[in-house]
Amino acid sequence: MTAPTIAIIGGGPCGLTLARLLECKGIDYVVYERDESENSNRAGGSLDIHPETGQHALREGGLFDEFKRYARYDDTVFTLADNFGKRLVKVGQGRDAPEIDRSDLRKILLDSIPKDKIKWGHTLTSATVGEDNLPVLQFANGNLLSGFKLVVGADGAWSKVRNVITQATPQYSGTSYLESKIGLENPLYETIASNAGAGMFLSMGPEKLIVTQRQGDGSYRNYFGLQVPEDFFRNGTVDLQDVEATRRLLLSDYYADWSDEHKDLIRHATDLRPWALYTLSTEDLGWKSVPGFTLIGDAAHLAIPNGEGVNLAMTDSFKLASKIAEHGIENFDQAVQEYEADMFPRGIATIADGKGMGEVMFSGDSKAFLELMGL
Template sequence: MTPRIAIVGAGPCGLTLARLLECKGIEYVVYERDESEVANRRGGSLDIHAETGQRALKEAGLFDEFKKHARYEDDVFTIANQQGERVFQDCQGSDAPEMDRVTLRQMLLDSIPKDKIRWGHPLKSTALGEDGHRLLQFQDGTSASGFKLVIGADGAWSKVRPSVTQAKPQYSGNHYIESRISPNSLYYPIMVSKVGAGTLMCLGSSKEIVTQRQGDGSYRIYLGITVPEDFVRGGTVDLTDTESTRRLFLSSAFFGDWADDLKDLIRYSDDFRSWPLYYTDPEAVGWKHVPGLTLAGDAAHVAVPNGEGVNCAMVDALELASKVAAYGIHDLDRAVAEYEEDMFRRGAEHVRDGLKMAALIRHEDGPSALISFFHDAMASAAAQTS
């Protein structure tokens, strides 16, 4: 018999949800667009927070496994200015260890029976079937039917979302251009000695260069720039041409007046790709409950990166699984309505926080605005514990 719950998307949200339903003995099936488990091994390192992502993993019985892979030594966050001077460091251990996205995905996949994931199923749309249950229509023209609940955990460009809300992600005005410095690069030993563990965020002239150490020791570099939405698609830069890409970002239009040490991060990195950054209008995180359908994670509330996206997605999974278990398979709409009430508040707050962080990060005064924010946050946390 077809399981009554379909999850669309095997990202951190969909797989955490699948694992939690598995633990609770509730039948489900996951449909994922990737062709196989190994088809998509990309993605940077994610910091998994104690109160959110780690809480979900504890509930999923995966915390011991998580600790085997979690990089507590990379829980170091440093801010520098565009001269490369380090002006702030937080290495107090905020209990937000790093884990590569591929490792997190693999850990979750290993905790779910293989036959519960249908790879190579890119969803096109959802519809109401003649039996009154939800129907999934895939891009290859096939379909799957009979679901009492379809959960769209299919990320920012969700194909479930149009059946639930008119809201669409908006372009934030900013891109991250991602690249990498691998252990086999000539520059790697210098990188290790100068940057070391964790994340280094260099801020100035409303731009940023972020370096982040990955599980295999390589470094991801993110160039944060304000450019039109079609900057890459429209042909302003061809990221497959490494030399011309480096030249462009080293020019005066971008990082030409930054410290030479920081420009080395561009000179020696390769494998460029782009991340135009989108967000859901916080006012649009909310809709009239649609029976048999809901959204979770980025599908419901994509935010500009603020270090919380994956954590927020995993909490959605946790709260939704708990409600489904509490009300049972025969009262799914009540479970979903209660989940949505909290998720709308949590999601909108997450998106607003992302916008606030983006404004601080891209502040024209450089790092001082973000540092003041962190100092205020630390002072208020200290006052609460004293």
């Protein structure tokens, strides 16, 4: 059986956006995703989709009307407070950057491509170049596949495709988040709904912060940002299975001088999950193109979250699909070279922006943060 022309590694918003755009252009592809089925990955919070980037890619894929069915335009509000609970600014009402749950965006994209174009249960373990100079893909399920003319790494921070192209490796940023949830059944729910309201609520303190964000079902995700060692949640210091002990540690060692409003978020936290922040360096971008391979999204330019991640990834998908359509499947090398030359400056800028935003946010200097945001 002849292999599809393009293999996309990763079925997140980035890889699926590329798949949809190739589908629209009649270009052959297949998506390999590590999840066992479309229902097996429901992790992830809410994403704001910007008009010039993420929304543009959805329009090009004919999906904007479907996107609007799920988009939450009332959740564009951004509120900033200090660690004592004082509200400093509330902005963003009516901004054209609606929120959508990651799972909803993924569903829209999945429903837009044929079911046989995505292969579930395929975790890539290595990508190499075969004797015929074409890509060879080894998967954890034992499948060894080849014959592709182009492999696109949309496989995130720890991309296996990246290893073929560059020696760049993500570095720990020095900060981690502990994610938690306040569901509609939580005793604190009515209080947090009243206090935090719509959109995102950011509370800043020296070397710590708390992000509260409303989700599509009305629940809230809270992210407790800490400057801790890379293995803080893995070395036994914190046993997340012992929720009460974790709450006590946060209350006594990290948020002791924060307001009771913030402490209640800890006292009622459930569904704890660690999230260490990694980033590539600006020097990591600018590699020499490798025939048969390229990267998009976090695989290409992993950055500390700065509000642009998924939007930039979807832009990568749009730009790459456009270059492939322009040059044709017989001239992938030219398409990739032009795409990468266009992508590098965007990637370098978002890595630098992420680093700068992270430093200001964890400084506790709300004035500097407002200046950075142009507020």
